[in-house]
Amino acid sequence: MCICPYDVLMVGEIMKKNLKGSLLKGTGVILLLVAFLISLLEAGGDGRTGEYFSQAPSITHLSPESVKVSWTPYPGFNASTHYQVQTNHALYGFSTKLTSQTVEHFAPGGTYSVAVVTYDNGAAVGVSSPTTILMAPAAPAEIGTYDLGSASVGLFWQRVDTAIGYRVYQASDTLLQELTATQTKVLLSGFTPGSLVNFRLTAFNTTGESYYADIAVQLLPPPPVFSVIENQIGADWFSFKWTPVENAMSYQVLINEAVVATLASSITEHRIEGLPAGDTISLRMTAQNPAGYSDQSEALLIQLLPAAPVLALTEVSSYSCTLQWAVANGAAYYKVYENDQWAIFNVPSSINTVTVTQNIIAGMTATYTVRAVNGTGESAHSNPVVVTYTSTSAIVRNGGDLNGVQATFSQFSDKLPESLRGQPLVWVYFPPELEGPTLELETSYFEFLTATPELSSVRFIGVFTSDVSKVRVAKRPNLTWKKVSRARQVKIPGHLPMVRFYGPDGSLRHMIRISMAIMSPYDVFKEIPEAFERSDSTMLQLYQENRDRFETLHQK
Numbered sequence: 060m061c062i063c064p065y066d067v068l069m070v071g072e073i074m075k076k077n078l079k080g081s082l083l084k085g086t087g088v089i090l091l092l093v094a095f096l097i098s099l100l101e102a103g104g105d106g107r108t109g110e111y112f113s114q115a116p117s118i119t120h121l122s123p124e125s126v127k128v129s130w131t132p133y134p135g136f137n138a139s140t141h142y143q144v145q146t147n148h149a150l151y152g153f154s155t156k157l158t159s160q161t162v163e164h165f166a167p168g169g170t171y172s173v174a175v176v177t178y179d180n181g182a183a184v185g186v187s188s189p190t191t192i193l194m195a196p197a198a199p200a201e202i203g204t205y206d207l208g209s210a211s212v213g214l215f216w217q218r219v220d221t222a223i224g225y226r227v228y229q230a231s232d233t234l235l236q237e238l239t240a241t242q243t244k245v246l247l248s249g250f251t252p253g254s255l256v257n258f259r260l261t262a263f264n265t266t267g268e269s270y271y272a273d274i275a276v277q278l279l280p281p282p283p284v285f286s287v288i289e290n291q292i293g294a295d296w297f298s299f300k301w302t303p304v305e306n307a308m309s310y311q312v313l314i315n316e317a318v319v320a321t322l323a324s325s326i327t328e329h330r331i332e333g334l335p336a337g338d339t340i341s342l343r344m345t346a347q348n349p350a351g352y353s354d355q356s357e358a359l360l361i362q363l364l365p366a367a368p369v370l371a372l373t374e375v376s377s378y379s380c381t382l383q384w385a386v387a388n389g390a391a392y393y394k395v396y397e398n399d400q401w402a403i404f405n406v407p408s409s410i411n412t413v414t415v416t417q418n419i420i421a422g423m424t425a426t427y428t429v430r431a432v433n434g435t436g437e438s439a440h441s442n443p444v445v446v447t448y449t450s451t452s453a454i455v456r457n458g459g460d461l462n463g464v465q466a467t468f469s470q471f472s473d474k475l476p477e478s479l480r481g482q483p484l485v486w487v488y489f490p491p492e493l494e495g496p497t498l499e500l501e502t503s504y505f506e507f508l509t510a511t512p513e514l515s516s517v518r519f520i521g522v523f524t525s526d527v528s529k530v531r532v533a534k535r536p537n538l539t540w541k542k543v544s545r546a547r548q549v550k551i552p553g554h555l556p557m558v559r560f561y562g563p564d565g566s567l568r569h570m571i572r573i574s575m576a577i578m579s580p581y582d583v584f585k586e587i588p589e590a591f592e593r594s595d596s597t598m599l600q601l602y603q604e605n606r607d608r609f610e611t612l613h614q615k
Contacts, residue, residue: 123167211248222262252281282356336366337389365431371459390431
């Protein structure tokens with residue numbers, strides 16, 4: 060079979076037309092499918108958009124003043140999409156294409172509604188659901204201190220809104236106390252005495268903890284620890300030393316409650332002079348740092364050596380001599396020496412006269428001295444009395460000042476009646492300078508004081524001159540009045556006024572000078588505790604409990 064070129068061309072044209080028709084039909088189908096898919100996508104996009112705006116942003120990194128806000132991307136996100144945070148319905152800052160932003164400058168303790176506005180194609184397309192947040196509270200303010208001590212201090216501060224509690228830290232992170240919202244003060248203790256303590260306070264609520272509020276507190280110094288230097292106690296002086304107090308600026312020395320010296324911090328030893336010989340001294344110290352003075356140290360009672368007695372000769376013969384001496388303050392007993400070498404007598408403090416009869420040989424010359432003794436030691440020797448004995452008489456080489464010795468004797472016996480024995484005894488002298496209404500006021504108040512139950516165990520002797528004897532005085536079991544003439548000087552052994560302690564046998568056992576020449580009843584009551592022995596806790600407690608009461612009465 061022969062195929063001509065014309066036939067071939069015709070077949071090609073027919074096939075070409077059939078292929079073209081098939082392609083046109085396929086394109087129509089594809090377009091229909093694309094349109095269908097787009098409609099499905101648009102319907103699903105509207106659903107996702109509604110779900111997107113119903114979501115609330117998440118909040119992290121909360122502090123008292125800022126938070127981090129995060130959200131999911133907009134479903135129709137494109138090059139034009141951006142976001143902006145909204146707080147309490149007000150736009151915050153600038154918009155961003157990111158999906159998180161830190162929001163600052165919130166008020167501590169405030170409540171805020173946080174949402175996110177989404178923009179697309181130049182227009183706002185929706186606002187997310189809000190998240191409500193409570194900010195952490197403000198830090199405690201107006202912090203102060205109270206009851207400052209050497210190892211303790213109280214802190215107080217203002218109440219913080221929305222706080223449900225407070226925390227107190229030492230230094231940076233040591234939690235000392237956690238308190239409730241109603242507790243705005245706390246007393247803290249257990250610190251190193253005298254140290255500088257750094258505190259941090261915070262408030263907290265259900266959201267978190269506030270910023271720190273710092274305060275540095277300088278504690279008071281501890282009182283110095285001191286002691287008397289060995290073998291450094293005399294009749295009218297003593298020396299003592301102490302351990303330096305850290306950060307101390309100075310020290311105060313108190314003798315019988317009165318400040319007698321202020322010393323630099325570099326000093327650790329001191330000598331006190333000019334004290335009444337034989338007295339029992341109360342020594343206290345305080346230290347000072349920038350915060351103030353420490354509490355006073357515990358009192359150390361120091362018994363000075365007794366005063367040296369004043370000796371005189373009263374009688375002498377070829378076989379004896381009688382010696383007499385003035386009472387020496389602070390003496391517990393006396394030693395009588397012959398020729399400064401040995402004691403020939405030990406004499407109780409209630410006795411101040413002895414007669415020497417032994418070891419006297421004709422032709423000998425004897426030098427007699429007396430030394431007063433107490434728990435601290437012996438006084439210096441008295442002035443000497445020198446006697447040369449002969450077979451028929453004695454020659455007085457040095458007899459001492461007998462008139463001077465006897466002038467010191469009291470017209471009131473140290474040997475007390477039975478009713479006055481074994482109790483503290485207070486002599487109160489009303490001198491001639493007190494007259495008329497002034498004397499009446501002092502004596503009446505003195506009587507009132509002695510009548511109080513708290514002082515019923517103390518015996519009082521009131522002394523005034525006969526020129527004012529018209530003053531009416533009461534008679535009480537624990538009060539005795541003595542009247543002497545103006546011309547006759549009132550002399551009581553030692554110093555006036557005097558708290559004196561007598562033993563059960565009526566002999567003078569102990570006496571302590573009160574450093575006031577004229578005493579009101581208030582002064583008597585104030586000074587009495589200095590005389591009480593440390594074991595007499597009952598009277599000391601009565602003093603402490605009633606001192607304020609008597610101060611109030613005296614002011615009236």
